[in-house]
Amino acid sequence: MSLESPRMPLPPHLVAPDLVPEQQADNASAVYYPVSDTRMVAGEGIHLYDSDGRGYIDCASATFNLSLGYRHPAVIQAIKDQADQLIHVTSGFQTAPINALAHRLVQLAPKTISKAHLKVDGGSAANEGAVKMAQRITGRRDVITLFRSHVGQTVMMASLSGNAFRKQPLAQLYHGGLQVPDPYCMRCFYGQDPRSCGLMCVDRINDFLEFASSGSVAAVLVEPISGNGGNIVPPDGYFAALRELCDTHGMKLIFDEVQTGIGRTGRMFAAEHFSVDPDAITVAKGLGGSGAQVAAILTSDELAGLPTNDHSFTYGANLLAAAAALATLDVIDDPDFLANVRATGAHILGRLEALRSTHPHIADVRGVGLMIGVEIVDEARRPSAALTNRLAERALDHGLVIRTSRYGHGNVLKIRPPLVLTLEEADVICDRFTELLLAEGI
Ligand SMILES: Cc1ncc(COP(=O)(O)O)c(C=O)c1O
Known part of the structure; x- marks a missing residue:
């Protein structure tokens, strides 16, 4: 052509x-x-x-x-209509857009998910909230992330990065992050072949927990496909094995779907590709369709219960953003799309x-x-x-x-x-x- x-x-x-x-x-x-x-x-x-x-x-x-690209008409219309009605109200009150967005996200998410926390204003804050939820319910402190991962840029999230350059400039690290080798089969940390390795990169986390961790690990926070780290797609069975490992050690499995979520992989959530049910999923980026700033922490019943103001940002649960997100989901939640x-x-x-x-x-x-x-x-x-x-x-x-x-x-x-x-x-x-x-x- x-x-x-x-x-x-x-x-x-x-x-x-x-x-x-x-x-x-x-x-x-x-x-x-x-x-x-x-x-x-x-x-x-x-x-x-x-x-x-x-x-x-x-x-x-x-x-x-920009999951829907620049100036998608449905997103523009939703923002205009909502702006005429009500741009913002404190998240302590109910509003129709927030109720509808929470309900819609829960409906679309894997079956373990029953709650949507919308008082966050981006992916970093969503990840940090999910970690706090896991800490609260397990009574533990620390978090495992993967080599090369990028989970955000607040001090806590940068400290959990799988890249030294992200942590190096920080005056003080959030202590308690433990990074373990990722399923980058092409350049396997353990020098293995994925056809015969028996998912060594999951199995060896047992050793990290025993010999390298604080002994107080609350959660594993992982991108289903490592986005910034190199578009790394885990091999078959990786997430089933990771889920089992989390259950064995009482750790919560948090999926950072800030990049992979909301249709990017051809499914609403990447979790669907890997047939795994995480305890929490964070979404942001693509949820705004044509650039509205919106994010959410989607959790199981068990993780719900963080006190109201323990993770609450002024511009979280914003009504313009919620209206844009609902319009975005209307477009993406279509089998043909x-x-x-x-x-x-x-x-x-x-x-x-x-x-x-x-x-x-x-x-x-x-x-x-x-x-x-x-x-x-x-x-x-x-x-x-x-x-x-x-x-x-x-x-x-x-x-x-x-x-x-x-x-x-x-x-x-x-x-x-x-x-x-x-x-x-x-x-x-x-x-x-x-x-x-x-x-x-x-
Ligand atoms: C996988 C992933 N998680 C979290 C974040 C942080 O999101 P935000 O920039 O909205 O705080 C990003 C941003 O690039 C990301 O790619």
Whole structure:
């Protein structure tokens, strides 16, 4: 199929009146953190447009959160309607959107889940709340996470990171995190082959508990697919074994579905792929559809009962966010919509897999649904963060926004476009990616 021009100009209906005067829009010097020279002005569906009139396909769905892409009409309408009615009220009162969202999430979640705690404002706060719930019910303190995992950036969550660079700048760590080897079969910590290892990475947690932990472990907090860590998909049986291990040791199993949840993997929750029932699931990112800030902790009856104000954030349980989340769930909770996520994901995986056989710098292509990672190596087959970063940077010239990250070996390109992707658009992504590899001579 022919390539859409990466220089696709901003469609006229997206040219908005200047909300910010030009000289102010161009002034980035007061922004605390470094930002790119590119200034984005509009987005629609999977497309993003910059101030020079260039169009990009956003293969990162912003920060993996725009499950429905840019300005989905149902989300915009829900926010507008709710804004007219009531934007915010203290979470001590009932409101229809919060009642409805809690009910809907519980209905959609695996059968162990019976409560939704919505007074959180992001994934980090949701994970921290789930840990507090596990601590309260077990009377224990500590948390196991996996190598390479990213579970957030509050001090507690950064301390639980599976990457030293996240913890290194902290003035003081939250003590009590224990990181154990992850199911990264391609580069197995134990040097095993997944066909014969007997899931050693789960079994050896027994040794960690006995010889490396505090003896007071409340929970295992784990991403079903390690997102930032390298799009690592665990082998068959991994979660069943982990569930059993948690039960044996009286630890709660918390699934961090901040990236994997709300349709990203072609199922509402990634837990469904692995046939496992966690004690708690945290969701955030994709629940907001087109970018509303919303998060939730979904728990079993047993974990419910944290005192009302023990984990309560002012902008948690926000009504605009709840309205956006309900509209998002209306779109995603449709068998055809989820089937399309699986089909487009499988199509991209197939095309990238074909590229792998002819491009030695691609060491692996892996993923589930539209959560795909491409592992990049150098001539000696070593993980190459430098080459990965170069490809991500040059992808912009080919009309693709592709993100990588420092986590893990920093050598995985992430292909996670909005879930509204069509098969034709999936092909355009693959065509442009092929063109990028050719242009970079790899
Ligand atoms: C798997 C995972 N958990 C938690 C978080 C933290 O979420 P938030 O940035 O909303 O606090 C992230 C964010 O990238 C994430 O990817």
